[in-house]
Amino acid sequence: MILLISIIILALAFDFINGFHDAANSITTIVTTKVLTPFQAVIWAAFFNFVAFFISKYIIGEFGIANTVSKTVYEQFITLPIILAGVIGAVIWNLLTWWKGIPSSSSHTLIGGFAGAAIMANGFQAIQGSVIFKIAAFILLAPFIGMIIAFFTSMLVLYVCRNMNHSKAEVWFKHLQLISSALFSIGHGLNDSQKVMGIIAAALIAAHPLHIGMGIHTVDDIPDWVAFSCFFAISAGTMSGGWKIVKTMGTKITKVTPFEGVVAETSGALTLFITEYLKIPVSTTHTIAGSIMGVGATKRLSAVRWGVTKDLMVAWLLTIPVSALLGALIYLLVSLFL
Structure with a gap:
């Protein structure tokens, strides 16, 4: 029971x-365009992250x-020590990338750590390759989808607003950013909160054969308190901010205006809603970064700092293998004591 409670707390x-690491995803454009102050922005994003619970439920x-x-x-291969090692590995990588200001994926970190610990314990037969392949494929597909949606949405909005006074349009887009940021925050809550729910569900399923009081048969039996807590x-994490990553996302990829902020957030939200429908966990970081790239490309390709983009892609591709390695190494240590 103590081990299970420790896993849930961790x-x-x-x-x-994840909330403060990925806070930048929801608030980057709304802060860099000065629509809201950083404090106002995190309160706004946190509220709509929580609204996502009621939408899911x-x-x-x-x-x-x-x-x-x-x-x-x-x-049959899931055990509490495997889950514990996976979560510890994910926490370490998440804190490291936050400290360095690298907008990596919290979701892929969690999945990588879980899979790495399971492989160390039982070999590659323990993991569902088709599930991991589908998740890994969206490391590239999610930002690409966000970029394509943002590019064509930008072209459409520019055409519709071609005769509008620039100053008046600027004011309108600043107001619209409140809506687009809220939509993206809902998408973030729908996607990222459920990843931790999945890990806790796996722990409760593993606890069932051990006759621990909180054990469950399937994910469908997951208690409401788990979903609510996640x-x-x-x-709460979103309210604590994540300013290093805000700087990377909001200034280093391309210069973001209120118009571009609305398009990027709306496009990112649409991408997250699509993947929610497909039940595929994706990175909100990857999604909004791709959307920002798509918006920047409508001005001219040189408006996007592709060198920064390349560095981000390398970090994204390394996330699953590095977190899997961390999960595997930590499992070795955990197995010495449990």
């Missing part, structure tokens, strides 16, 4: 870290992404 701590009616994450490892933790 997973919620990761969710909190009462409108969508399921937590599909949580189910996908819990299936990263075959059920959405609350990520909202």
Whole structure:
């Protein structure tokens, strides 16, 4: 029971870290365009992160992404030490990338750590290759989809507003950024909170054969308090900010105006809603970065700092293998004591 409770607390701590690590995703454009102050922006984003709980629970009616994450490892190979090692590895990589200001993916970090610990314990037979391949494919697909949607949305909006007074348009787009930021924050909550839910669900499933009181049969049996806690933790984390990553996302990729902020956030939100429907956990970081690139490319290709983009891509591609290696190494240490 103590081990299970420790995993749940650690997973919620990761969710909190995810909130401040990924706060930049929801608030970067709205802060850099000075629509809201940093403090106002994180309160705004945190509120809509939590709204996502009620959308998942009462409108969508399921937590599909949580189910996908819990299936990263075959059920018969899931043990509490494996989950503990995976979460610790994910926390370490998340804190390291936050400290360095690298906008890596919290979701892929969690999945990589979980898979790496399982591989160390039981070999590659323990992981569901098809699930991991689908998740890994969206490391490239999510930013690409966001970029394409943003590019064509930009062209459409520019055409519709071609005769509008520039100053008047600027004011309108500043107001619209409140809506677009809220939409993206909802998408962030829908996607990222469920990843931690999936890990906690896997822990509760692993606890069931041990006859621990909180054990469950399937993800469908996950208690409401788990979902509520995950959405609350990520909202609380968002309120603590993440200013190093805001700087990278908001100034180093391309210069963002209110118009570009609206298009990037709306395009990113649409991408997250699509992947929520497909039940595929994706990175909100990758999604908004791709959208910002797409917006920048409509001005001219040179408006996007492709050198920074290349560095981001390298960090994204390294996230799963590096976090898997961390999870594997930590499992070796954990197995010495448990």
